[in-house]
Amino acid sequence: MLTETEKRRYERQLIIPGWDESAQEMLSKSKVFIAGAGGLGSPVLYYLASAGVGTLAFCDNDRIDESNLNRQILHSEKSIGQLKVDSASASLRDLNSNITLMPIPDTISANSIDNIVGDVDIIIDCLDNVPTRHLLNRYSIKRNIPLIHAGVSEMHGQITFLKPHVTPCLACFFPETSIKMKIPIVGATAGIIGSIQALEAIKYITGLGTVLMNKMLIFSGLDMRFDCINLQKNMKCRVCG
Ligand SMILES: [Zn+2]
Secondary structure: OOOHHHHHHOHHHHOOOOOOHHHHHHHHHOEEEEEOOOOOHHHHHHHHHHHOOOEEEEEOOOEOOHHHOOOOOOOOHHHOOOEHHHHHHHHHHHHOOOOEEEEEOOOOOOOOHHHHHOOOOEEEEOOOOHHHHHHHHHHHHHHOOOEEEEEEEEOEEEEEEEOOOOOOOHHHHOOOOOOOOOOOEOHHHHHHHHHHHHHHHHHHHHOOOOOOEOEEEEEEOOOOEEEEEEOOOOOOOOOOO
16 A cells, blocks of 8 residues: 555656556565666666665765766766765665665675675666676576666667566677777766666566567667667577577
8 A cells, every 4th residue: 555645756657557556566665776876877776766666776886986977967066086876875865765775885796796686676787897797697597587788878879678588688699898998978878778777677567568578779869769679599698598
């Protein structure tokens, strides 16, 4: 049963056809893990907090730099030098004081991932490096937890919903590289793709609509196009094959 406060707070989504009190309760009982509290993590965390996802666990070990502020809207000038998870917690607490926040100032590694991610309903990939994305992917397969993958660069981005043993996994189509580079990015691009990640998570938890399974949504901001391509399992995949 929703409280009167929750009914008022979530009124505008409770009047969406199919989104009844039980859908809202499913959100409040869910736990989502967000890897990264930067460009993608900012819109993802803001929109999941505002929608009433009950528990948000988020991991980032970086501190805020001035050059983050063109896109990482959880943070502001006064939080430069702080841990991103601390600044994120403060922003999210201001937005919604009725949800549980689990900030994790740590680095995801093969040794730490079990403790850091634990048991959650969905994992959201808001990372900026390829090796850690593949660690998350292997964890998702091992623990049978869906993974919402996205990536952004300049004015384009991509997103897909990976469900273990139902869809391809990340390793089926995304090569493992360790090349590190400074990714060019305008904040609005991360805003668009991160918002879609949040919406996919909300739909999956509430059971509303369909998610991007076996499909990759590709956004080209320069000519303002959305395209969808089909993804196929790689039968020789070393992770899920
Ligand atoms: Zn695979």
